[in-house]
Each structure stands twice: as C-alpha cells, then as structure tokens.
Amino acid sequence: QLHLQESGPGLVKPSETLSLTCTVSGGSISSISHYWAWIRQPPGRGVEWIGSVYYNGDTYYKPSLKDKVSISVDTSRDQFYLKVISVSAPDTAVYYCARFRAFSDYSDMWGQGILVTVSS
Amino acid sequence: QSVLTQPPSVSAAPGQKVTISCSGSSSNIGSKYVSWYQQLPGTAPKLLIYEDSKRPSGIPDRLSGSKSGTSASLGITGLQTGDEADYFCGTWDTSLRAFVFGTGTKVTVL
Numbered sequence: 083q084l085h086l087q088e089s090g091p092g093l094v095k096p097s098e099t100l101s102l103t104c105t106v107s108g109g110s111i112s113s114i115s116h117y118w119a120w121i122r123q124p125p126g127r128g129v130e131w132i133g134s135v136y137y138n139g140d141t142y143y144k145p146s147l148k149d150k151v152s153i154s155v156d157t158s159r160d161q162f163y164l165k166v167i168s169v170s171a172p173d174t175a176v177y178y179c180a181r182f183r184a185f186s187d188y189s190d191m192w193g194q195g196i197l198v199t200v201s202s
Numbered sequence: 203q204s205v206l207t208q209p210p211s212v213s214a215a216p217g218q219k220v221t222i223s224c225s226g227s228s229s230n231i232g233s234k235y236v237s238w239y240q241q242l243p244g245t246a247p248k249l250l251i252y253e254d255s256k257r258p259s260g261i262p263d264r265l266s267g268s269k270s271g272t273s274a275s276l277g278i279t280g281l282q283t284g285d286e287a288d289y290f291c292g293t294w295d296t297s298l299r300a301f302v303f304g305t306g307t308k309v310t311v312l
Contacts, residue, residue, distance in 0.1 A: 119301065128204070128306040129239075129247065129290055144300050178246055186253050187294040187301060188237035192246040 084109040086179050086193035093199050094173075100166040100198055104179030111160045112137045117182050119189065120153060120164045122175040130175075134182060135162055169200045205230060206291055206304035213310040218281050222307045224274045224291035230302060234294045236274040238267055241288045250289075251276060283311050 090102035104118070111118065119134035133143035135153045143151060155162040166173055177198055181191040207225045214220045224236065236254050239247035249258055251267035254274065264279045274293075278285055291304035 121303075128288075129241075129303045131292075131301040131303060134301070142299055142301075145298055182301070183252070186235050188235065188249060188252040188292070189239070189247075190249050190252070190258065192248075195246050 084181065084191050086181065086191060088177060088179050088193045088196040090177075090196060090198070092197060093201060094169050095202050096170050096200055097168055100164070100169050100173065100200075102164045102177055102179075102196065102198070104162050104164075104193060106160045106162075106181075110157075111155065111162065112157045115184055117184055118155065118162045119180050119182050120151075121178045121180055121189075121192075123178070123195075124172070124175045129178075132164065136184075171200050174198065174200045204305045205295060205298070205302050206293070208289075208291060208304040208307045210305070211308045211310065213312055214281050215312045216281055216283065219277060219279045220281060220309060222276045222278075222289055222291075222309070224276070224304045226272050226274075226293065226302075228272060229297040230272075230293045230295040231269065231274055232272040233296060236267065236269055236291055236293045238274075238276045239290045239292065241290065243287070247290060278309070281309075281311055285309055286311050 085107045087105045094100045117136045120132040123129045135155045152165045176195040178195045179193045180189045212220045238251040241247040254269045255267040266277045295302045
C-alpha cells in the first residue's frame with residue numbers, strides 16, 4: 083500500500099526559506115504513470131495546487147508562485163521536495179504532498195499534511 | 203481567485219439529494235478530465251470521482267459525476283450525516299499549464 087509522508091519544520095520565520103520533504107513508501111517514485119505534487123491549504127480556506135514534478139525532474143508550477151517555489155525529486159531516496167523562499171504570513175498553511183495519475187490528471191493518494199506556520 | 207467556481211454551500215435533509223456544480227472554461231473543464239474530492243474536517247482530501255464520472259474502488263454508487271461543456275457536477279443521493287464535508291473539483295488547465303482546484307463547497311445535512 084502506497085504511503086506518502088510530509089516532513090519538515092512546523093515553524094518558519096518571515097523572510098526565510100520553507101523546506102519540506104515528501105517520502106514515498108510502499109511503491110516507487112519512478113513511475114511513468116504518475117507525477118508528484120505539493121498542495122497547500124491556508125487555515126479555513128480551500129486547497130491550492132503549488133506545483134508538480136515527474137520522476138525525470140520535469141516540473142510545473144502554479145504561475146503566480148513560480149518565482150517563489152521550487153520542487154525537485156530524488157529517485158534514489160523515493161523522495162521529492164518543496165522549497166518556498168521569502169515566506170510571509172500568507173504562506174502559513176497545511177502542506178500536502180500527493181500522487182497524481184498522469185494524462186488523466188487526478189490525485190489518488192495524499193499525505194496526511196503538515197502545518198507550517200510563518201511567524202517570528 | 204480560482205478558475206473553477208463552486209457554490210460556497212449546499213444543504214439538504216437526510217436521504218435527499220444534493221448537486222454541486224463546478225464551472226470552468228474551454229481551457230480546463232471543456233478539454234480535460236474532472237476529478238472530485240471530499241475533505242472531512244482535519245483530514246486530507248480523498249478522491250471520489252475521476253475522469254469525469256468514474257468511481258474508485260470503495261466509493262458508493264450514490265455518488266456520481268457528470269460533465270457538459272465547461273461545467274461539471276457531483277451528485278450525492280441518499281444524503282447521510284457522514285457526507286457533511288467540503289468538496290472540491292479539480293482539473294488540468296491547458297492555458298495555465300497547471301492543475302486547478304475549485305473554490306470548494308461545504309455540504310450540510312439538515
């Protein structure tokens with residue numbers, strides 16, 4: 083059974099960089115049928131797709147976030163990563179990692195989420 | 203400022219039916235598959251419908267998805283208290299080259 087687990091700091095200071103890791107277990111991240119994404123949800127609000135990465139490193143980002151975020155993958159570790167630079171209060175959210183089915187574009191597996199608070 | 207618009211809330215009595223709409227455009231719903239997700243309080247979203255109308259294993263047939271033009275809908279019949287949750291639609295947008303989620307709809311069982 084595939085499992086995704088987010089990890090990283092729960093508190094980040096304003097202007098610093100937020101770094102999260104998603105570890106994939108019970109399956110391989112090197113699947114040609116899937117891609118891997120980061121999604122966030124500010125408290126009390128809807129979900130926002132941040133971007134995605136394919137096993138070969140190809141990435142897509144939400145246009146309004148592309149200058150602020152980067153996503154990468156390490157197939158040898160079955161992990162993918164999110165970096166958000168120059169964080170501020172609006173970046174406070176639960177961050178989820180998820181698996182998407184390629185071509186059909188739907189997510190069939192999510193991590194439990196990690197709350198990241200931006201505060202001094 | 204999501205490109206997919208949903209009603210903020212819908213409600214009905216137990217046993218009744220609700221329909222949640224998701225309105226988009228030709229660059230997303232009009233040309234790509236739609237999926238639907240349920241989010242219970244404090245949990246991660248869960249896939250309910252994929253490829254417009256298909257249900258994953260374990261999702262009951264009282265949930266259904268449909269699409270017409272640039273709009274999609276999720277129907278829930280035989281409403282139960284356990285259906286109280288937030289529901290999101292999602293699809294790929296070919297103009298943005300990004301996945302987009304709907305604004306979300308809260309379902310309340312009266």
